[in-house]
Amino acid sequence: MSVKFAALLAGACLIGSGASASPVVLRDALQREVTFASPPQRIVTLLPSLTETVCALGACDRLVATDRYSDWPPAVRALPKAGGIDDAQIELLVSLKPDLILISRSQRISGRLDALGLRCFALVTDSYADIARNVTRIGAMLALEERAARLNASIRDSVLEIGAQALAQRHGPGPTVYFEADGPPYAAGPASFIGELLERLGARNIVSADQGPFPALNPEYVVRHNPDVIFVSPAEATHLAERPGWGEIRAVREQRVCSFVPAIRDSIIRPGPRVAEGMRALGACLTRVSP
Amino acid sequence: MSTLRPALIGTGTGTATSAAASRRLGVWLVCCLGATLLFTAGGLLIGTSSIETSWQWLLAPDAQSSVVLWQIRLPRTVGAWFAGALLGLAGAIAQGVFRNPLAEPYLLGTASGAALGVTICLMLVDASIGGLAWFDKLGITGAACIGACAATLLTITLARGVLQTASLLLSGIVTAFLLSAVTSLLLLTKPEVWREMQTFLLGSTAFIGWSSATLLGAVFFLCVVPATLLSRGLDALSLGEETAQSLGLSLPWLRLTLLGVVALATSTSVGQVGIVGFVGLVAPHLVRETLSVNHRQLLIAAPLCGGALLQAADLISRSIIRPAELPVGAVTACVGGSYLVFLLWRRSRDG
Numbered sequence: 301m302s303v304k305f306a307a308l309l310a311g312a313c314l315i316g317s318g319a320s321a322s323p324v325v326l327r328d329a330l331q332r333e334v335t336f337a338s339p340p341q342r343i344v345t346l347l348p349s350l351t352e353t354v355c356a357l358g359a360c361d362r363l364v365a366t367d368r369y370s371d372w373p374p375a376v377r378a379l380p381k382a383g384g385i386d387d388a389q390i391e392l393l394v395s396l397k398p399d400l401i402l403i404s405r406s407q408r409i410s411g412r413l414d415a416l417g418l419r420c421f422a423l424v425t426d427s428y429a430d431i432a433r434n435v436t437r438i439g440a441m442l443a444l445e446e447r448a449a450r451l452n453a454s455i456r457d458s459v460l461e462i463g464a465q466a467l468a469q470r471h472g473p474g475p476t477v478y479f480e481a482d483g484p485p486y487a488a489g490p491a492s493f494i495g496e497l498l499e500r501l502g503a504r505n506i507v508s509a510d511q512g513p514f515p516a517l518n519p520e521y522v523v524r525h526n527p528d529v530i531f532v533s534p535a536e537a538t539h540l541a542e543r544p545g546w547g548e549i550r551a552v553r554e555q556r557v558c559s560f561v562p563a564i565r566d567s568i569i570r571p572g573p574r575v576a577e578g579m580r581a582l583g584a585c586l587t588r589v590s591p
Numbered sequence: 592m593s594t595l596r597p598a599l600i601g602t603g604t605g606t607a608t609s610a611a612a613s614r615r616l617g618v619w620l621v622c623c624l625g626a627t628l629l630f631t632a633g634g635l636l637i638g639t640s641s642i643e644t645s646w647q648w649l650l651a652p653d654a655q656s657s658v659v660l661w662q663i664r665l666p667r668t669v670g671a672w673f674a675g676a677l678l679g680l681a682g683a684i685a686q687g688v689f690r691n692p693l694a695e696p697y698l699l700g701t702a703s704g705a706a707l708g709v710t711i712c713l714m715l716v717d718a719s720i721g722g723l724a725w726f727d728k729l730g731i732t733g734a735a736c737i738g739a740c741a742a743t744l745l746t747i748t749l750a751r752g753v754l755q756t757a758s759l760l761l762s763g764i765v766t767a768f769l770l771s772a773v774t775s776l777l778l779l780t781k782p783e784v785w786r787e788m789q790t791f792l793l794g795s796t797a798f799i800g801w802s803s804a805t806l807l808g809a810v811f812f813l814c815v816v817p818a819t820l821l822s823r824g825l826d827a828l829s830l831g832e833e834t835a836q837s838l839g840l841s842l843p844w845l846r847l848t849l850l851g852v853v854a855l856a857t858s859t860s861v862g863q864v865g866i867v868g869f870v871g872l873v874a875p876h877l878v879r880e881t882l883s884v885n886h887r888q889l890l891i892a893a894p895l896c897g898g899a900l901l902q903a904a905d906l907i908s909r910s911i912i913r914p915a916e917l918p919v920g921a922v923t924a925c926v927g928g929s930y931l932v933f934l935l936w937r938r939s940r941d942g
Contacts, residue, residue, distance in 0.1 A: 369782075384782070483787035485797075516790075516915045519797050520663045521639040526655055535717070542724055544800025545662035548655070 324440055329405040329422040332414075339443040340400035340419075346388055349425055349572030350402045351376055353435055356451055356573035357444045364396045372566065372574070393418060400441065425571045426513050428496040432456070435573065451573060458576035463500035466583045474502035475528035475590045478551070481569065483536065485517040493571045497579045501586055503529070519543060527551050528591055531582070534559040550591075558585035616888055619881065623895040627672060630902035634668025635660055637906055639914040662800065670799030671905040671919070672898035673807035674860040675870050677814065679897020681856040682871025683878075683889050684818055687825035688849045691756055692876070693934075696739075696857040697868035699759075700766030704742020705735035705854075705861035706792050707770045710777055713784070725802050728862065732806065735858035742766055743854060794867040794920020796905045803863045810859040814852050815894065821849060822887035829886070867904075867920045869927020870897050876934070 324336040344365045345351040351370035354363060360375050367388070368381040380396065383389040388409050393401065394416055401413055401420040413420040421441070423434050432452045439448025477498055479488040488494035490505045492513035498505060506525035507515060522530075523545045530551040532540065537559040541547040551557055560568060560581060568578035636645040638659065648656035678696060685694040685701075696702045712734035716727070723731065749762035774792070778785045799807075824845045827835040836842060860867065874897035878889055901923070908919040 483784075483790075486786075511914075518639050518909060518914050518916050520659055521914045523659055523663060524639055524655065539723070542800075543798060544666055544803075545658045548658040548662070 324443075326421070326437060326440060329424045330410055332410070332422075334419060334421050336400075336441050340398075340441060342396070342398045342400070344382060344393060344396065344398045344401045345370065346382065346385070346402065346407060347404045347423075347425065348372070348566070349431075349570040350404070350423065350434070350438070352570065352572035352574060353438055354402070354442075357435070357439055357442060357447050359442050359444065362442070364398055365392065390416070402438070426492065428493040428571075428575070431493065431571050431573070431575055455573060455576055459497075459500065459579055462576060462579050462583055463502075466501040466587070469587065470502050474504050475556075475586065476506055476525065477503040477529045477531065477586070478506050478522050478525070478527040479531040480533070480536065481514050485519050485522060486514050487511075487517050487522075488531075489513055489515055493575070494568065497568075497575070497582055498586075501579065501583045503586060520545070522546070523549055529556045529558060529586060529589055531558045531585075533565070534561070554591070556589040556591065558582075558589060560585075612883055615882055616884060616892065619878070619892060620895060623892070623899055626899040627895070627902065630899060630906060631665075631668050631672075633906050634671075634902065635664050637910050638664055666801045666804040667796055667799045668902055668905065670804035670807050670863065671796045671901045673804065673811050674796070674799075674864045674867065675874070675901025675904075676894035676898035677807065677811050677856040677860045678867060678870040678901070679874030679893040679895075680811070680814055680818060680890060681853045681860075682897070683875040683886075683893035684825070684849050684853050684856075685871070686875055687829065687886055687889075688846055688853070689759065690829060691759055693756055693760055693872065693931075695869070695872040696853065697767075697866070697871060699763040700742045700746045700770060701739045701854060701857045702861050702866045702868070703767040703770040703774070704738040704740070704745075705858040706738070706866050707742075707774045707777075708734040708736070708738025708858065709862055710774045710788060710792075711738075713788070714777060714781060728802060728806055732810070732859050732862040735862040736854055738770075739854040739858040739861070740851075742770055743850060790918060791865045792920075793918035794865040794923065796864050796901075796908070796919050797916065799863060807859060807863055810855060811894070814856045815890065817848065818852050818890050819887055821845060822885070822890050825849070825886040825890075865918075865920060867901065868924045869931065870900050870904075870923055873897075873927050873930050874900055876930070 325333055326336070327333050341362055342364045343354060343359070343362045345354055345363065346367045348367065348370045351363065351366045352372055354360065355373050355376065360373065363376060363379055365380040365382045366376050368384050370376050380392060382392050385404070385407060388407070390409070390412055393413070399419060401418055403410060403420055403422050405422045405424050407422070410420050410422055423437065424430050425434065432455065435448050435452050435455075439445050439451075479494055479498065480486070481488045481492075481494070487507045489507040489511050490496065490499060490509040495505050495507070495513070506522065506527050507517070526549055528550055530540065530549070537557050540552045540557065546552055564578070564581045567574040568582060635649065636642050638645065640648070645660075648660055652660065681701075682695045685696065685699060686692055688694070709731055712731055716730075746759070746762045746766045749765060750759045778788050824835070824840050827838050827840055828842070828845070832842060875889060875893040877896050878884060878892045882888075882892065884892060901919070904919050904922040904926070908917040908922045911917055
């Protein structure tokens with residue numbers, strides 16, 4: 301599928317750069333072919349990371365609405381909010397007459413939007429590679445290919461640089477880590493973009509890749525794997541020792557716990573253009589608390 | 592007994608039958624205790640590690656494995672027993688007070704009321720269920736208890752009394768739906784705790800530590816003593832309200848006290864393990880299906896049975912998709928829901 305897509309995309313890019321009159325055809329995550337005769341001018345994004353991607357491409361002024369969680373860059377806060385992941389407000393969407401709605405693969409509204417004649421495009425936002433892939437695709441739709449390539453290069457360079465720095469500072473094997481994405485223990489595994497960033501920072505995840513990107517764990521699993529460092533939300537950070545048996549985990553006993561204020565946490569948990577920023581925060585805390 | 596066995600229970604005064612009956616009760620209690628011991632051992636052995644590994648931990652514990660065994664697995668399985676016992680007790684009392692064999696904390700909406708109390712309390716103090724200190728757990732239980740009492744009163748009011756099985760069930764379901772809708776609405780305003788609370792409300796034994804287990808145990812003894820002391824009253828009530836009154840019982844006082852016990856038992860259980868349905872229905876029924884007991888015996892046998900049932904459900908929930916786990920409430924709902932369907936089918940078949 302991805303090869304086919306790459307070919308399609310390459311074709312689309314060629315056409316796009318050659319003659320702007322030829323339509324761009326892209327296949328989305330739901331295997332629908334979506335045609336862009338001209339670059340969309342009225343865009344709705346229903347996922348914060350997609351909002352951030354559109355803005356990072358310099359197309360913030362084309363946005364007419366976002367989901368209720370999109371709050372970065374600050375310019376999007378004033379836009380109409382069209383609901384959340386599971387409760388998008390169809391009526392508001394129709395009344396705004398957008399010519400493109402960007403959604404995540406897991407949102408179930410594409411059928412409704414299709415029926416109402418609204419063009420929507422579904423994207424996958426699971427892995428680190430998806431971030432660059434989505435920048436490229438959104439760039440192709442908006443006829444901003446060059447800008448997308450520059451953005452991807454700058455993200456890639458920063459991520460490589462932060463990773464190289466972290467590895468250079470480390471002697472011996474990296475710390476074992478547990479990243480709690482959500483309660484009750486949903487971990488960020490190596491298959492998730494967060495897990496991949498941690499791996500690039502030299503940390504060893506206590507979850508294995510075959511458990512999926514965000515597996516729900518039995519709390520006992522964390523105690524058994526006794527991580528050196530735990531990443532958790534600020535609200536939970538002070539209560540970790542009260543979870544049964546968790547007081548004996550090395551990270552909790554030695555207070556090697558990382559938690560971030562919401563603004564920084566968002567840059568970590570949103571698979572968007574601020575990923576290097578998030579990685580830098582992860583790496584800084586990891587360096588600070590690692591044994 | 593072919594029909595749905597009514598909550599009317601013989602007082603067991605005949606001498607010959609009473610000797611046989613108490614022997615059967617003895618066998619039954621021994622079976623329950625045996626199952627409990629077996630499940631407790633299973634609770635120590637089954638987890639994220641293989642059973643052989645766990646066995647080796649038991650024989651030669653190191654620092655980390657003893658934490659897993661004695662601070663996670665043992666309190667969890669002990670806590671699950673007490674939570675199941677509380678639900679079994681609550682179900683047995685509710686069925687006696689309402690003289691209705693389908694009365695149960697889950698079906699009466701009591702559990703949903705308690706869950707609403709827990710939700711409101713957690714949102715007010717801005718905490719999450721995973722990491723609560725001792726004092727918070729007491730507070731949660733108090734809030735759950737207020738919710739449970741209110742929900743029970745609402746169900747009784749809607750049903751205009753407690754004797755019609757159909758209307759009591761319907762009102763209980765209406766109350767449960769209404770209150771869980773309110774709970775969902777409240778949770779929607781706080782998306783960051785939404786997923787955790789949803790999972791908790793489905794019933795979860797994952798975070799029972801010694802503090803929760805102790806709380807559940809203490810409340811269990813606090814509930815079982817007054818309940819057994821008032822069991823004579825339940826026996827009399829099962830003969831009809833007039834008979835009970837002619838025996839000199841103060842019915843309002845009796846009912847109020849017993850419903851208070853039901854609310855306390857349910858809310859403590861909901862506060863620690865979320866909404867676990869049907870244990871309160873199944874446990875007393877299993878006892879009455881196999882034994883002819885008076886209420887004093889029922890109020891001892893049903894908790895023993897409920898405790899073993901929830902322990903078993905907990906084992907299933909943590910072993911079926913290792914190393915992740917199912918909500919324990921989903922397991923009991925599958926088993927208990929099928930049992931309820933069976934009861935209803937049998938009753939309709941027998942007219």
